[in-house]
Amino acid sequence: MFSAFKRLGADSLLYAFMNVGTKLIAFLMLPIYTSYLSKAQYGAVYLIDQWTSMLTFLVIFGTDSALSFYYYDTDDKEKRLLYVRNVMYFRLFVVAILFLAVVLAGPWIAGALFQEPRYVDLLYISIATLLLDTIFVMATTVLRFEFQTKKVVIWTLVKMLLVAVLSYAALRWFAATPEGLLIGRLVSSALVFLLMLHLTVKYMVWRVRFDVLKELLAYAAPLVPTSLAFWVIANVSTFFIQRFASLEEVGVFGVALRLATVITLITSGVQMAWRPYSMSMKDRPESRALFAKVYMALLLIGAFGLLLIATASPWLVETFFKPEYRDAAFYIPFLSAVTFLNFYYLIVSTGLFLTKETGYISRVFTLAALLHLALNAVLVPLWLSWGAVAASLITYIVAVAFIFRKSQQVYPVPVSWKKMALVLVGTLLALIVIVYVQQASLADGWVLAGWGLFAATLFASRVDRDLRRPVRTIEDENAQNT
Known part of the structure; x- marks a missing residue:
């Protein structure tokens, strides 16, 4: 063993x-x-x-x-x-x-x-x-x-x-x-x-041998719709941008998307470690309380990382790319948020994996792919690359929300969804402020307004209390209540 x-x-x-x-x-x-x-x-x-x-x-x-x-x-x-x-x-x-x-x-x-x-x-x-x-x-x-x-x-x-x-x-x-x-x-x-x-x-x-091939395809075919859904969410925006804008716009968006995936250098290691860790913890009495802390801690770390990316993106693009790619810097923070949410759903879906309800994830992302297509069809003609960014962000927020809700139903974890939502909304608003300051070429000091908004969100949510609270088992909580 x-x-x-x-x-x-x-x-x-x-x-x-x-x-x-x-x-x-x-x-x-x-x-x-x-x-x-x-x-x-x-x-x-x-x-x-x-x-x-x-x-x-x-x-x-x-x-x-x-x-x-x-x-x-x-x-x-x-x-x-x-x-x-x-x-x-x-x-x-x-x-x-x-x-x-x-x-x-x-x-x-x-x-x-x-x-x-x-x-x-x-x-x-x-x-x-x-x-x-x-x-x-x-x-x-x-x-x-x-x-x-x-x-x-x-x-x-x-x-x-x-x-x-x-x-x-x-x-x-x-x-x-x-x-x-x-x-x-x-x-x-x-x-x-x-x-x-x-x-x-x-x-x-x-x-x-056609009998062997038939056996293989009979197993493979039911998996295709889910794979297709992930492909649609990951790639279809590019084709909409090409249809309603130009190859130049695709080039800038492509650079932004490539740079946004750099966040996976960090998240991929956590992703690989999380599944065996969570499975090994499932039968321990303190597991749910530990999972709650992990949910919140990773959300806070991710939010902080996204603000760092937003702050550094203009410097990164201006230093390493030709001036014609400058606009890519403004898409990177939000596309990085999409990449983070694509990782985060695997964390907050732990309950679905522990209770063998993973089929729900496939159904959610199949519907999310249809939503993504509809959003691109409506938003890209209006706002081009910004429409594609908004479509991706909305799609993943909706998908993560449904997956988290279902996971909590089948395997409740003592974490406040209201605080998680407040941190997420505060982070997105902070990104909007930072990117607006950069795009409008305002003084660099105004970027601190975005960081201040994020700090105010953390103070209002008081998530630090949740992170500092001692880990208690269900038996401990029951004993305290009696």
Whole structure:
């Protein structure tokens, strides 16, 4: 038992290191890419990334979860290999269908996606890269299933470093265009494919069995709607901005969204640690009181971090990016709030996980995706990128509120939702004040007005009392009341 927990802890640390490493590399390369590309050119790159994300969703189609189930459902190595090959060929078949669609309708798709058919070459390059990445993902998935964590981390970081180096080289010496950047990615994927060929060749042997494939897809298909909902919430705003604004606006919004996700460098580690911690605490008498403190403490830390991000964003953008990307600084604080809420719902949904009511989360986010689409359709035509920011923020606030409410119903935690709501509202108002001061080019000292509003919110809510209160078990509370 101890060895299993030890392996879990070690693997979690390695994957956390991998996640931080890949995000850090992407963050450091972003100013370099944008130094070569105009707003419109980076907008095209960001849009093709969202396009590729959509295609990746279609290629995987829930088979990752299906494979993980059936892989561990048998100890027969040949049967495991059969499952892997069937998933591999299903994904390659989907890639082939998508490639055929791009060949037949590439100019039309480019016109609809970019409103400029000349970007059709980006579609061809992205499909070729998707083919190679599909094989790479399958190889690292199997390595992960075999608990070869170090190999997964090494190959992932090697691939990310190659993408960074070769993309930079292509921009500098080949072509400072979106095509140049994507060719750098394609070459790096090809090199990794060749380096990993000794691992992947056995998965590409033709062993397709339709009964096995049917079994896999029957498991995978019900998972697709939830995955689709998360994809819609994460990516659809970009397409609305392109439709009602321009590639230049997409480029600025894309930079802001990339920078906003830097907060995950911190939250990803907490996220990975929270689930096993909360599960291990579920049977302890003081667990609910501890969870209450965690809920409030993380909300306060997140709020403080968001104000720091809002204060530093203009300096960050002005220092590392060309002046034409200046407006990205104003979106970053609110998009960071969206990223934080995407993490925070996993914390306040603990009751749903402990009581096995996780299906409610899927239903909420399916409805949230529909809400997100409606909000984008209404707000983006009116306020462009600000409309997309508002749509994302409203969607996540509503989703987190419903999830927290249901979690409290099935597993009550002694935390004040009124105080949590007051802190959240106070934080958003403080962000609005800070961003308004920066956007209106007022004196820097006025930023303190936002911090003062946040401090006043904390004083009014007196959450410090909740954090200082000794942890009591339910039995302690009952004894005190009697």
